[in-house]
Amino acid sequence: MVKVPGVVVGAKGTLLRPSLNKKYKTFNLPLGKIKFKGKEKWLPELNNFIADYKRPYIKDHGKYVENKKLSKYQSKIKKNIFFKKVASPLAAANAAYKVKNLSIRGFVYEDKHPILYKMSQIIGLADPQMIIMLYKPGSCALIHTDTHGGWDIYDPRKKKNNYKSRNRNLQRVMVQLDDHAPGMFMQWDNQVWNKWSAGDVNAFDERYWHSAANASTSNRWVLRVTGGITEKFKKFLKMTEISL
């Protein structure tokens, strides 16, 4: 491979530019600092995956954009103009470009996924929403920020959620459930990652711009846990290796 001036050949966690998020609380747990051990125990549980976490808001935003003239929105997106009338530039871009290759999501069930459930409990977030995300080959999440709004904490098995939207006391944690394959990417803030192994944990400030993609030929599985920050979670952050 020939390196040319102006092109940065990066490695895992490469810093691309100064952080855009210095004004925020800038919580950043880099990949691999904390690691769950024992993937042979949780991988069989992925066979019990049910895609029961629906996201009707994506369709709703799509209808909104289509009603407001698709070409007008595509033009604005191409000019990199973010607009305020739709919930987020992500929703608008998904709709304007008719993005279908999104990740598939399902809830974690204690009886079907006991090890993943245990993992979520060890993380220690309060009242957690526990989601398994499946990125099939060719699927992605376009660059966006999180709001930790209603759907980010929604769980149909609970009568009500204890947290209001955009609650800054909520934190999201991701666990990579299988080893990295070439073509799998993840980016948050000013870092791009293309190396990890099963059990690696990461987390970041929800206001960081982030994205993920799978251009490999294998499925990518992720455990996503969102919940309230607790003392137990703060202790979890000091761990390094956790055997299950």
Place this chain on the structure above:
Amino acid sequence: MIINLIEQLPAQYESVSNEYKGYKKRTILFLDNWVDAQFLEINGKIINGWKRGDKITSSYPETFGSFNCSLIPRNFITIYHNSNF
């Protein structure tokens, strides 16, 4: 020599492969500046931060793949060849 002009829209991608279409090299000529979430990987290494007019060449059997997760289209030219440029 095969030359392709490609507009990669948001959420479009090239699956990782080492298909050089019968040639030894593949050169990418970037037509736009890089923006966040435009992923390109050659032989397991992330490539980013490019400027319009930059080029990068990979040789068989190095793998390559890309994904545009930004909110704007990414334009580039790929050239399959046996030259030394």
